Amino acid sequence: MTYKSIAIAASIGLLATGAFAETKVGMITTLSGGGAGLGIDVRDGFMLGIKQSGRDDIEVVVEDDQRKPDVAVQLADKMIQSEKVDILTGIIWSNLAMAVVPAATAQGKFYLSPNAGPSALAGQGCHENYFNVAWQNDNLHEAAGAYANTAGHSNSFILAPNYPAGKDALTGYKRFFQGDLAGEIYTELGQTDYAAEIAQIRASGADSVFFFLPGGMGISFLKQYADSGVDLPVVGPAFSFDQGILQAVGPAALGIVNTSQWNKDIDNPTNAAFVESFLAEYGRLPSLYASQGFDTAQLIVSALGSADVSDQDAFRDALRAAEFDSTRGDFEFGPNHHPIQTIYAREVIQEGDVFTNRIIGVALENHSDAYAADCKM
Numbered sequence: 001m002t003y004k005s006i007a008i009a010a011s012i013g014l015l016a017t018g019a020f021a022e023t024k025v026g027m028i029t030t031l032s033g034g035g036a037g038l039g040i041d042v043r044d045g046f047m048l049g050i051k052q053s054g055r056d057d058i059e060v061v062v063e064d065d066q067r068k069p070d071v072a073v074q075l076a077d078k079m080i081q082s083e084k085v086d087i088l089t090g091i092i093w094s095n096l097a098m099a100v101v102p103a104a105t106a107q108g109k110f111y112l113s114p115n116a117g118p119s120a121l122a123g124q125g126c127h128e129n130y131f132n133v134a135w136q137n138d139n140l141h142e143a144a145g146a147y148a149n150t151a152g153h154s155n156s157f158i159l160a161p162n163y164p165a166g167k168d169a170l171t172g173y174k175r176f177f178q179g180d181l182a183g184e185i186y187t188e189l190g191q192t193d194y195a196a197e198i199a200q201i202r203a204s205g206a207d208s209v210f211f212f213l214p215g216g217m218g219i220s221f222l223k224q225y226a227d228s229g230v231d232l233p234v235v236g237p238a239f240s241f242d243q244g245i246l247q248a249v250g251p252a253a254l255g256i257v258n259t260s261q262w263n264k265d266i267d268n269p270t271n272a273a274f275v276e277s278f279l280a281e282y283g284r285l286p287s288l289y290a291s292q293g294f295d296t297a298q299l300i301v302s303a304l305g306s307a308d309v310s311d312q313d314a315f316r317d318a319l320r321a322a323e324f325d326s327t328r329g330d331f332e333f334g335p336n337h338h339p340i341q342t343i344y345a346r347e348v349i350q351e352g353d354v355f356t357n358r359i360i361g362v363a364l365e366n367h368s369d370a371y372a373a374d375c376k377m
């Protein structure tokens with residue numbers, strides 16, 4: 001699914017007839033294949049934020065990376081060299097971010113991540129033009145480990161896909177979990193059959209399971225796990241229990257606790273308005289990914305309110321200030337341009353015919369990431 005930039009801009013009233021946008025944003029995200037739901041939500045949240053800004057000087061070019069690093073690199077090159085974008089955003093997957101972000105920032109472009117937050121870009125590989133509006137990859141998993149302690153889990157079996165975000169996930173969980181590990185597995189990225197892994201869990205003597213399997217991977221695992229009869233409590237990050245995924249999984253997810261920096265019931269005016277307007281615009285409840293896309297747009301708009309993107313130093317300072325109304329409430333960047341934020345424990349519930357989450361407590365408060373001290377800017 002590829003959108004033409006002028007068509008997108010015209011459809012939301014961003015460009016006057018015959019005029020060129022003063023700021024051009026290139027969004028590379030996943031719009032096809034198993035991870036399409038994530039990219040669609042980021043795109044839709046972002047475009048809603050741009051639309052609500054009422055600005056007529058922002059053009060957005062949207063392309064589908066097909067969850068392939070080589071495609072993402074080609075699209076980034078085209079956007080930088082041919083489309084002449086000022087800002088890049090949109091990437092969901094950390095292996096794609098690692099392929100695109102360092103080259104983009106080296107060419108003087110700003111990259112604002114609405115999702116992927118690999119550790120390599122938070123520490124020694126940080127850059128003054130790279131901002132993460134979502135989280136550093138380890139964060140939600142660290143919170144899951146902290147929650148597992150309070151839940152009394154002492155022997156977890158943990159698994160995640162074998163790519164940068166998967167490695168960060170298990171590293172994050174282990175950083176805060178105080179118990180033992182009954183097993184640790186890296187699965188294939190995009191895997192759909194988890195019979196072998198579930199058999200290992202059954203035989204491991206674990207008292208709990210932690211997994212990070214975003215998108216279609218999580219749907220497959222949860223359904224197979226529910227059918228397996230293995231009756232161990234499950235803890236995970238929001239990525240495997242998000243709004244779109246829950247509708248596909250259904251009752252198998254009920255009661256599972258997961259961790260997130262956002263939920264639809266965070267009590268602030270911006271979030272309430274976002275949930276209502278997203279539902280009205282798209283006919284579905286927003287997800288974690290949609291909220292991150294919306295916040296990324298809000299950040300860009302706020303920075304443009306005080307600085308032109310062509311004045312890179314001033315625009316960078318405006319991004320750092322993060323003077324925008326976030327769906328999460330107060331928003332602050334740490335010294336490595338990653339958020340300092342509260343991460344909540346959520347429980348999967350059913351509201352009418354819809355499966356969703358509700359906040360049941362705080363897992364980590366005003367939490368930063370483990371790599372900021374290694375970032376020298």
